[in-house]
Amino acid sequence: NAGVTQTPKFRVLKTGQSMTLLCAQDMNHEYMYWYRQDPGMGLRLIHYSVGEGTTAKGEVPDGYNVSRLKKQNFLLGLESAAPSQTSVYFCASRSTGGGTEAFFGQGTRLTVV
Amino acid sequence: KNEVEQSPQNLTAQEGEFITINCSYSVGISALHWLQQHPGGGIVSLFMLSSGKKKHGRLIATINIQEKHSSLHITASHPRDSAVYICAVRDDKIIFGKGTRLHILP
Numbered sequence: 120n121a122g123v124t125q126t127p128k129f130r131v132l133k134t135g136q137s138m139t140l141l142c143a144q145d146m147n148h149e150y151m152y153w154y155r156q157d158p159g160m161g162l163r164l165i166h167y168s169v170g171e172g173t174t175a176k177g178e179v180p181d182g183y184n185v186s187r188l189k190k191q192n193f194l195l196g197l198e199s200a201a202p203s204q205t206s207v208y209f210c211a212s213r214s215t216g217g218g219t220e221a222f223f224g225q226g227t228r229l230t231v232v
Numbered sequence: 233k234n235e236v237e238q239s240p241q242n243l244t245a246q247e248g249e250f251i252t253i254n255c256s257y258s259v260g261i262s263a264l265h266w267l268q269q270h271p272g273g274g275i276v277s278l279f280m281l282s283s284g285k286k287k288h289g290r291l292i293a294t295i296n297i298q299e300k301h302s303s304l305h306i307t308a309s310h311p312r313d314s315a316v317y318i319c320a321v322r323d324d325k326i327i328f329g330k331g332t333r334l335h336i337l338p
Contacts, residue, residue: 161330225274
């Protein structure tokens, strides 16, 4: 999964704390995505971006905010973490066009206690 | 109804068997991905399809755009193929199926 880097890889938060997950890609991709993966649920789309300065809600956006101030970075914020946000978070990116490959980060395992 | 449905959810087979995993979708797409994920691991892209058939080693993926259906086949399965296989469809969004957990017994 060269080209898409997620930081941090692991984090433990207390309920009510805030944090930001960073997704960085060096492939000049227009599209970037944040997903959460929970047992039995598959990957569910939180927010996505179709270009610098734009963001849109996915399937499960509540409790999260995002920003795409720079084309290469897509930030996912948790303002007040809740135990229900314990999950593995994946970022993905791709360029425009129907025939282009998508690339995935290695995941961030977040535990909220 | 989920936009992407995979079957089966779980599959256990003996080493050497021919494996088929199916994916049906209900939305318009520009491409379909087959992905692999090992327990606790990252997501690896196996194929991206917009039409026809692709082959890589023992893996074959097909898609029928008219029927909104894709299949992933594994020939001569091996215990190292044990993983979760995920179908994902995309237009602007990328929407994932829930995955098929494959276990190949030696």
